[in-house]
Amino acid sequence: MESKSYLVQMNGVGGKAGVPARSLNGKQGVHHVSVNGSLYPAKAKSRRLRWDVKASDMANSTLNPIRAIVDGMKLTPNKDKAMIALSIGDPTVFGNLPTDEAVLQAMRDAVDSHKFNGYAPSVGYLRSRQAVANFYSCPEASLEAEDVILTSGCSQAIELVIGVLCNPGDNILVPCPGFSLYKTLAVSMGIKVKLYNLLPEKSWEVDLQHMESLIDERTSCLIVTNPSNPCGSVFSRDHVQKILKVASKHCVPILADEIYSDMVFPGCSCPSIASLSSDVPILSCGGLAKRWLVPGWRMGWILIHDRNDVLGSEIRQGLVKLSQRILGACTIVQGALENILNNTPQSFYSKTISFLKSNSEICFGELSTVPGLNPVMPSGAMYLMVGIDMDHFPGFKNDVDFTEQLVTEQSVFCLPASAFEYPNFFRIVVTVPEEMMVEACARIREFCQRHYRPRSCDSSDLEQ
Numbered sequence: 001m002e003s004k005s006y007l008v009q010m011n012g013v014g015g016k017a018g019v020p021a022r023s024l025n026g027k028q029g030v031h032h033v034s035v036n037g038s039l040y041p042a043k044a045k046s047r048r049l050r051w052d053v054k055a056s057d058m059a060n061s062t063l064n065p066i067r068a069i070v071d072g073m074k075l076t077p078n079k080d081k082a083m084i085a086l087s088i089g090d091p092t093v094f095g096n097l098p099t100d101e102a103v104l105q106a107m108r109d110a111v112d113s114h115k116f117n118g119y120a121p122s123v124g125y126l127r128s129r130q131a132v133a134n135f136y137s138c139p140e141a142s143l144e145a146e147d148v149i150l151t152s153g154c155s156q157a158i159e160l161v162i163g164v165l166c167n168p169g170d171n172i173l174v175p176c177p178g179f180s181l182y183k184t185l186a187v188s189m190g191i192k193v194k195l196y197n198l199l200p201e202k203s204w205e206v207d208l209q210h211m212e213s214l215i216d217e218r219t220s221c222l223i224v225t226n227p228s229n230p231c232g233s234v235f236s237r238d239h240v241q242k243i244l245k246v247a248s249k250h251c252v253p254i255l256a257d258e259i260y261s262d263m264v265f266p267g268c269s270c271p272s273i274a275s276l277s278s279d280v281p282i283l284s285c286g287g288l289a290k291r292w293l294v295p296g297w298r299m300g301w302i303l304i305h306d307r308n309d310v311l312g313s314e315i316r317q318g319l320v321k322l323s324q325r326i327l328g329a330c331t332i333v334q335g336a337l338e339n340i341l342n343n344t345p346q347s348f349y350s351k352t353i354s355f356l357k358s359n360s361e362i363c364f365g366e367l368s369t370v371p372g373l374n375p376v377m378p379s380g381a382m383y384l385m386v387g388i389d390m391d392h393f394p395g396f397k398n399d400v401d402f403t404e405q406l407v408t409e410q411s412v413f414c415l416p417a418s419a420f421e422y423p424n425f426f427r428i429v430v431t432v433p434e435e436m437m438v439e440a441c442a443r444i445r446e447f448c449q450r451h452y453r454p455r456s457c458d459s460s461d462l463e464q
C-alpha cells in the first residue's frame with residue numbers, strides 16, 4: 001500500500017476558512033500529516049526480515065600487516081627461558097629509557113595551571129604551534145606558527161597529509177621496507193600504494209631509478225622516511241638531494257616522515273628534507289613519541305614547507321578542514337609543549353642517542369659473526385635489520401617461520417620483515433636494556449648454529 005504525506009502550512013490557509021489551524025501540540029506552524037493517519041510515513045519499500053549488520057568496506061579494507069602476520073604466528077616461548085621481545089617499537093616498555101624530568105615537569109605544570117582542559121582550535125593552540133615552529137625553524141627552511149598543525153601523534157599527521165593530497169585511484173610511493181601505516185591508511189582510502197626499493201647493500205639508500213620508474217600522472221605523493229623505521233638508516237645530504245631532484249622533475253610533493261629526526265648517531269648528520277629543498281613542497285610529519293620517549297602522549301605535528309607557494313591556500317585549507325573532523329592533539333600536552341621543547345636539556349637527547357648507538361653496536365657486532373645472518377649497521381632511529389641467508393636454513397620456509405621457531409626454542413621475538421613487505425629479514429628494536437640485548441644475541445647465535453646448514457654446493461666443495 002502506498003503511503004503519502006503532505007506538508008500542511010498551519011497559517012490559516014490550511015485550516016477552516018478564517019480559523020487558524022492548530023497542530024497536535026496545540027501550536028500553530030508546520031507539521032506532517034500522513035494520509036494513512038500516522039504521523040510518520042510508512043516505509044514504501046519492503047522491510048528487512050532479519051538482522052544483517054556488516055562492517056563497512058572501509059573497515060574491511062583496513063589491514064595492519066604487522067597484526068596480520070604476528071596474530072597468525074604460533075608464539076609459544078620456551079618455558080625454561082624468560083621471554084625477550086625485540087619486536088616492540090615502544091621505547092618505554094622496559095623502563096630503562098625514562099623521559100626527562102623537564103618533560104614531566106612541563107606536564108605537571110600544564111595540568112596544575114587548569115588552563116588546558118577545554119577544546120583547543122582544531123589545528124592546535126597558536127602558542128604551541130609557534131613553539132614547534134621556533135624549534136624547527138632554520139635559515140634554509142623557516143617556519144611560522146601558521147605552518148604548523150598539531151595532531152594526535154605522527155600517525156594522524158600522516159593520515160591528514162595523505163588525505164589532503166590524494167584522491168581514490170591516485171597512487172603514493174612508499175619505501176620498501178617501510179613503516180606499514182602508510183599502506184594501511186592509503187588502501188582503506190582507496191589510494192594505491194607503489195613500493196620503491198631500498199638497497200641494503202647501500203645502507204638502505206633509495207633505488208632512485210626504481211622509484212622514478214613508478215611515477216605516473218596519478219602519483220600524488222612521495223613518502224620518504226628519514227631516519228628509517230625499520231632500517232635505522234639515515235640518508236646523506238647528497239642522497240636526499242637526489243631524491244628531491246626526482247620529485248622536482250616530476251612535480252610530486254613529499255611527505256617526509258621525520259618522526260626520528262635528530263635521532264642520529266654521533267658523526268652522522270641528518271638535515272631535514274625541507275632544508276635541502278629549493279622547490280619541492282615538503283609536508284614534514286613528526287612528534288614527541290620517539291625523541292622525547294613518550295609515544296603514549298600522542299603529540300604529533302605537520303610542518304608545511306612550501307617555499308615557492310606551490311601548494312597555495314587550497315592544501316593549507318584542506319588540512320585545516322581535515323583537522324576539524326576529529327580534534328587531534330591532547331590539550332594538556334599542547335599546553336606543556338612549549339616547555340617540553342624549550343626546557344629539555346641537550347644531555348637528555350645525547351644520552352638516549354649514545355645508548356641506542358651502543359646497543360646497536362653490541363647487536364651488530366654479535367650478529368655479524370653468526371653464520372647465515374647479515375645485520376646492517378644502523379646510523380640512527382631505534383632499529384636494526386638482519387638479513388637471513390635462507391639457503392643456509394633449509395629447515396625454515398621463510399622469515400616468519402624462522403622467527404616463530406626462534407620464539408619456540410629461545411624465547412626471543414624479533415619481527416619478521418615480511419611485516420614490512422621485505423621477506424628474509426627480521427627487525428630488532430635496540431631500546432631494550434643492554435643485558436637483555438647481550439642475552440638475546442647469544443640465544444640467536446645458539447639458534448642459528450643449531451639450524452645452519454652449508455649450501456649443497458658448499459658441501460660438494462668440501463667433499464672434493
Ligand SMILES: Cc1ncc(COP(=O)(O)O)c(C=O)c1O
Nearest residue numbers: 089153154155179229259287289
Ligand atoms: C616511521 C614512523 N612514523 C610514524 C610513527 C607513528 O608515530 P606516533 O606514535 O607519533 O603516531 C612511527 C611509530 O612507530 C614510525 O616508526
